[in-house]
Amino acid sequence: MKLTATAMALALTASAAFAQDKVTVEFAYPYSHLFDVTYEAMMPAFEKTHPNVEIKFRATYESYEDGTNTILRESVSGNLPDVTMQGLNRQQILVDKGIAKSLEPFIEKEADFAKEGYHDAMLSLSTFGDDVHGLPFSVSLPVGYYNMDVLKEAGIEKLPTTWDDVIAACETMKANGTKNPMFWGWNITGNWFMQALMWSQDKAIVDQGRVTLDSPEALAALEQMQDIFTKCEMQNLEWKAALSSFSAGEIGMMFWSTSALGAVERSQGEFDLKTGPFPGMGETPKGLPAGGNAAMLTSTSDDPKVQEAAWAWLKFITSGEGAAEVAKTTGYMPPNKAANEVILADFYDQNPNKQTAVDQLPLLRDWLAYPGDNGLAITQVIYDGIERIVTGDATDMKELQQEMVEEVADLLPNG
Template sequence: MKKTLTAIALLLAAPAAHADEKVTIEFAYPYSHLFDVTYEKILPKFNEQFPNIEVKIRATYESYEDGTNTILREAVAGTLPDVTMQGLNRQAILVEKGIAKSLEPFILKEETFEKDGYHDAMLKLGSFNDDIYGLPFSVSLPVGYYNMDVMAKAGITTVADLPKSWDEVVEVCGKLHEAGVRNPMFWGWNITGNWFLQALMWSQDKATMEGNAFQVSSDEGLKSLETMKGIFRGCDMQNIEWKAALASFSAGEIGMMFWSTSALGAVERAKGDFELKTNEYPGIEASGPKGLPAGGNAAMLVSSSEDPKVLNAAWEWLKFITSGEGAADVARTTGYMPPNKAANEVILADFYQQNPNKETAVRQLPLLRDWQAYPGDNGLAITQVIYDGIEGIVTGEFDDMAELQEQLDEEVSDLLPSN
């Protein structure tokens, strides 16, 4: 009898032990200075809801370009994580090379999953051949950051008086220089993916890429390059690395900084004792930009595992961070906007009224345009060619913008697919 009871007890215990087994998934994301605090908020909530899933976080990527390069290397080495966060403009290459898995099989099993809960433009960037491969996690737009204590030295004391065009920005730089401000402005030319070049192009309602054609060869492209030169020369902008620029602005040393809204949370946590205001991104014309590129990143399933338990666990994590409460923590801890309606309209109903600096990007959502990738296998190389060209404007190496335009067109066209 005793043996029988023992056997029954073991049989009953077996499923319980099996249910308690932990499934471990690996996850990698970029920009630790922006997102560490976000995942510190999200992980405990996920662990409470899914105690049998352990999320092992890998070393963070330095940038979106680094993230894509890392995944490409890991695909060859067979060391891929299960879920990766990739820049919105870097998803295509992982789909084309068969590294990213379609999320459609998982979505179809979800009775309550609604695709229209995500911002359409963001979901579109993660969709290929009518299948979704990336769920948007965070949305950013370029904005102006202003140290109002410094701006007062140029006679600007209210948000209404802040510059609305790049010519006005240069004019303010002159006044700040006269007031003794050594570094009045930083313009984020060195942000990932040539984002600010695309911002100038979209400001004129012109795409940087049309098919496989590089549109910086257009009149709008020349105007973009000339605008950069005018900003850099007119403001005597220092050539500093972007992390140093964020630190310098947070320390109160720069009056105006034009950067992604993504850094707002980090700036607010690090800033000195000064009044910080954000405002809409200036335009080439005083009427403002006609469009702006959507920045941010998306969650992609790149697991090499064939174990359904691992794949389902990775899906639960991917779904959790991009919807509802998980997505809301993006807004609470950074300056990004969650691309999920439930997060924006329900969970964060009063959030933007209480955090007006974070509302600036929300007001610009009607301007949202694609953050374009450069097609083909040389997309990262093209990004570097353009980066080097813009840096040459900053350093003074290039002075003739028509000549630089011709050089960029030639070098980029050589790297693009021929059809």
């Protein structure tokens, strides 16, 4: 059927109007290997309910540190995304610099916001002063990953509960011919495992603006790492290589974030995989740091339509429906109670490996940011110090502790 000139003009006008009504929201997030599948799963439902909003995905951040550095650079160049995902321990600096916007004006317009699943315990992770600046998207805890085929072949039936148990299991596996019995995630983002060992002793790495690296608990953490690395003869693997090696069945035990569970399961070889609680330093950990990230509004647009569209996306991905996809596609726990109590009612019964982190929720503690503008530099100092233990370059932990204390002191606002 031929269209008349008038009909064609009307059609073109309608198409132009539709294109004009389409609002683009630019979005950036970390860890493509973990989250690409999550956002792919979310998009159909979002597009169905928001047909006039286009989500433009930017290049993914390599890590949380990379994400924060990128946002800080983009704030100077005037090229910020509308919504960004930032590590829970990296929100403060974006709030302090006025880059992350308060979400209170949007929340105030929502009817029964808490009933949508958000509640004070989770919103507090992203509350600064009296204002919510982010909505938590995913929460993780450290866990143990076990190749039960390798363990059973070495005669190990019981999962370790302490690091001494882990070391004993390493020695048993090595005696049985296992070349690489264990990987321990020292190089995970934000010194997370250092903080895990500190919180295991109920000690915060930052207390009232002071970094507590000079504490007995910090020395005990360094000594515990040295024991693990040396007695298990741990190979110095880059973290992506370690995850791939474990998935391929080449490592007996891996200690990492529960966040990687979905990725490990998707690439897993033919072996029996089990997860277990994060071991303690002689006893059950007294606390563990909450990993994960939050969605923050960083849009510089003055257009109310862009602002509302960015809020719609931010709200959707952290809603019960969005958070449920996080749990299904990764190993993260959704910080939205609607996802846990309604949408995922039977999920954890059917996925016991993902239940492990949920069982550790009573141990949840803050993943602490280092004070001042040099927080990322302090992270690097601690990373470099731990790497020296891994490589064997540092053998005296008291000496290493003192060196780290002095380097960090130079980077603190108060010296």
